[in-house]
Amino acid sequence: MPPPRRRSKNQFGATLEARRLPRVFAFDEARFGLKVWHHRRWCPFGARPPWVHEDRYQWLWLYAAVEPVSGACVVLFLPHTDSACLDAFLAAFRQAVPEGPIGLVLDGSGSHGSARVRWPAGVQPLRLPRYSPELNPAERWFEALRQALANRLFDNLAELEQMLTETLQPY
Numbered sequence: 001m002p003p004p005r006r007r008s009k010n011q012f013g014a015t016l017e018a019r020r021l022p023r024v025f026a027f028d029e030a031r032f033g034l035k036v037w038h039h040r041r042w043c044p045f046g047a048r049p050p051w052v053h054e055d056r057y058q059w060l061w062l063y064a065a066v067e068p069v070s071g072a073c074v075v076l077f078l079p080h081t082d083s084a085c086l087d088a089f090l091a092a093f094r095q096a097v098p099e100g101p102i103g104l105v106l107d108g109s110g111s112h113g114s115a116r117v118r119w120p121a122g123v124q125p126l127r128l129p130r131y132s133p134e135l136n137p138a139e140r141w142f143e144a145l146r147q148a149l150a151n152r153l154f155d156n157l158a159e160l161e162q163m164l165t166e167t168l169q170p171y
Contacts, residue, residue: 019124024103025065025074025093028138029081030145032164033059034154060157062145062164063089065104066171068137072097073171077161083114094120105136141171 034057061081066073074096078085093104105126106112112125119125133139148167154160 019103019126021103021124022100023067023097024069024105024126025067025072025097026105026136026138027063027065028107028136028142029061029063029078029109030142031059031061031081032145032149032160033057034157034160058157060161061085062142064138064141065089065093066138066141071171075168077164081109081111083111083116086111086114086117090117090120090123094123107133107136 061078063076063078063085064073074093076089076092078088101122101124103124103126105128107128108130111117112127128135145164145167149160149163152163154163
């Protein structure tokens with residue numbers, strides 16, 4: 001008997017349809033910190049770009065669930081990426097979206113599959129196939145946030161959180 005096949009990217013749409021969920025949110029978390037990302041900068045020929053950088057390693061995690069159909073989102077800043085923080089996010093998510101069954105699309109992170117995670121009633125985890133971040137719209141959202149924060153310095157995490165909150169306002 002051949003070994004069972006893992007789900008492929010092409011079968012994920014069929015999995016979503018089979019569940020018949022009225023609402024589906026894409027979930028992911030991203031780390032943002034005082035150490036900034038560098039992007040291209042224009043400067044005169046022969047001169048080095050004036051990069052600013054920070055050597056302090058402090059981070060916060062942005063947990064976000066986005067509904068691609070309506071654009072509705074639930075966002076929470078948390079200190080870590082572990083099962084306790086995921087529990088806190090799931091409780092806040094269910095409080096923000098209380099009605100009906102909901103599917104939550106997640107990647108294969110270890111904290112997402114932990115036995116310690118308490119899934120609220122009506123929230124069903126939908127795991128993405130391996131190596132398929134392109135199926136998660138939240139990944140693209142974090143790229144846009146990183147682009148908006150590139151080449152900036154922040155004195156502390158509160159200032160970074162304030163800037164992230166302002167950047168998230170259009171969403």
